[in-house]
Amino acid sequence: MAEEAVPARPIVGTAAEHASTEVPEAAPGDTVADVLALLRRRAFDSVSVIAVVDGERLVGVVPIERLLIAPDGQPMRDLVDPSAPVVAPTTDQERAVWAALRRGRLGVAVVDDEGRYRGVLPPRRLVGVLVQEHEKDLARLGGFGGSSRSAREATAEPVPRRLWHRLPWLVLGLIGSVAAAGVIDSFEQSLNRQILLAIFLPGVVYLADAVGTQTETLVIRGLSVGVSIRTVAWREIVTGALLGVLLAATFWVITVLVWGNAAVATAVALALLAACSIATLVAMALPWILHRCGRDPAFGSGPLATVVQDFLSIASYFLIATALL
Structure with a gap:
């Protein structure tokens, strides 16, 4: 009997490491009322964007602001944000953050080379990556190759x-x-x-x-x-x-x-x-x-x-x- 394949671990420092699937998902034909009911039923890691998924393929994302002002009967496919940033799982985490900042978005969708949806980088994780990269830059300016944590340890060891x-x-x-x-x-x-x-x-x-x-x-x-x-x-x-x-x-x-x-x-x-x-x-x-x-x-x-x-x-x-x- 063939062994079940073990999914590969995400590479450290990439978008895949920070992607979360604990965000609201909807089918293209789901209505605004359906999604609002879903949001009331359970807690999510973030509700800043709703991922519109057809099977395993990402159709797009809908910002929460669009959802809240749309009519209850409007299908989700009509609310998809055409300028929402999308990155590959192997994209460097800093590039993924800047993709969101340049377009003023609160989330970044992660899609692999075959178009399969792999999650969303929500605002909390975007901010975390931004702080981490900022600390790295400060550490490098101080002559340290790691992070500001290693810099502080070196001065207080x-x-x-x-x-x-x-x-x-x-x-x-x-x-x-x-x-x-x-x-x-x-x-x-x-x-x-x-x-x-x-x-x-x-x-x-x-x-x-x-x-x-x-x-x-x-x-x-x-x-x-x-x-x-x-x-x-x-x-x-x-x-x-x-x-x-x-x-x-x-x-x-x-x-x-x-x-x-x-x-x-x-x-x-x-x-x-x-x-x-x-x-x-x-x-x-x-x-x-x-x-x-x-x-x-x-x-x-x-x-x-x-x-x-x-x-x-x-x-x-x-x-x-x-x-x-």
């Missing part, structure tokens, strides 16, 4: 969970700091020969971090509202390179005027240009990678990007200085 979310990234930062210290130690002879290199190192690292932080903030904001990394990549690369050029030129002039060492000024300026360009690339790549891996870039990008930028900035600084000096 207890200390142990805060540590769990943040400490692993900071441990990676600690490891990177140790590696950066090893790079500096390996260039000890260069520092002994030219002490100015040690003086300018913190400035180069700071400026590279600052440029990277600006790019990182812009990228995370974009990802949180659905902006593709491709949209900002080229402009950010050019911007990072131009910032590096401007900062390097300014730094070169100041160093020559104050310290009078053109060779060191040139080496540091070129290192600053390289560090700012590298920081821009790292600041774009890491949030995108974390986002693609399903991790919140708001937690991991900052510490991880900082240590990677610092390591690469220090390495490029000493490599360029050693080659030129």
